[in-house]
Amino acid sequence: MPATVHTIRCLSDNYAYLVQGGGQTVLVDAPEAGPILAHLDGIGGRLDAILLTHHHDDHIQAVPEIVAATGAQVWGNGADAHRLPPLDRALVAGETALVCGENVTVIDVPGHTVGHVAFHFPASRLVFTADSLMAMGCGRLFEGTAAQMWDSLSRLAALPDDTLVCSGHDYCRGNGAFALSVDPDNAALRARIDAVAAGRRPCSPATLGEEKATNPFLRAPELARPDESALSAFARLRAGKDGFRG
Template identity: 50%
Template sequence: MTLELITIPCRSDNYAFLVHDAATGETALFDAPETAPIKAELDARGWTLTDLFITHHHGDHIEGVDDLRAAYGCRVVGGKHDAGRLPALDKAVEPGDVLSFAGHEVQVFAADGHTIGHIAFYMPDAKAAFTGDSLMALGCGRLFEGTPEQMWGTLSRLMALPDDTLICSGHEYTAANARFALSVEPQNADLIHRAEQTTKLRENGEFTVPSLLSLEKATNPFLRAGLPEMKKAVDMEHDGDAEVFAAIRRAKDNF
């Protein structure tokens, strides 16, 4: 495997991600919250940015796009259905499209919910999904534009990826998300352990992102909305999965 994945902290709590192919020298960036830390990482490693993939239009994911394009001449890729709110795109993509980066597949997933037109990218060779503000570490994005049904569809698609997929999400929200998750499933042993580990990581100034999909499925309350034990925990044993998800999302919004 020639791919290297680098997590870059940006702004106050954002993350961007670099994927570098050593065989070709090509480097891809997923989301561009700001210019300086991304450029510093590239320059320190002697890498040239060739591709820039955007998940959605919010400023804390696209602020650095134009500066980085000017500096490196990279190809900018984003969702066709969100193109009117994104920086100029060299390649507009739709869910179901498959792109090539340095000879590796990049699959495009619909990820509506947080926004309409949000997309996620999955690179099988890197075993990584770049989910922006859809599926997040111990959480999911607030529903600013989409419906609970749309977000549940997004999460269901992402849950179908292999369990060893790294979920590369856009923010360091894990500690706050853990506090909410424990209020919903206080007896979940995996969740208790993850919350403890999260506290230790943050106390040491370490990242909690990316995270394994298998860990999210065991601990993230939003992914667990379809499970009998979660439905029992929220007293919704006879409700549909999307309805349970919607109730958990409302509870988080008011937590």
């Protein structure tokens, strides 16, 4: 059976995810203990592991409190262990780990940070991308380069279109406004923005196919200027988003 995903709003605009399957429950990222523990109590209270995508405080700061309450193990990128809470399992980008009864791939997705990873649950058609691929956007390049982020997005875009992308924040208002400013004739984009604004659907998750149709960073080749490469178009769009005040 595919894993079940519970989306939890944390802080002002973060998402955390509880995943249940194969007799296990795991948490992806730990922004805020209260909402996560409350939701966990409602689904049985057991937590086997916390999977960390990257070292930023709004994704790891609740780890100590959640571990104290549940005894969960902490898993994260071993290459970034010096910036993460103490790890019970140091993962290696590219490896496959058994999580919730399925073989989950740890995908290297630098750009937002150099140690960022994503978690792909292929049997359940899920990918947890945090601040790499985001709903109608991508993370700001705090540490990595445009080339690194474009490679990361291209790697994620190669997954099946029916994969559900579970990203790290509800930035749909700002991301949607920027996307519309550079892709104004995109009917799928307008429909998605309207549905989120009206409360008919959440900001995240969304299928990868929908992201490919509405996310300007994945659409960099289509939005490229004449004689502009996909990478150059992506870099221009990312710089444009950094200065966007719409």
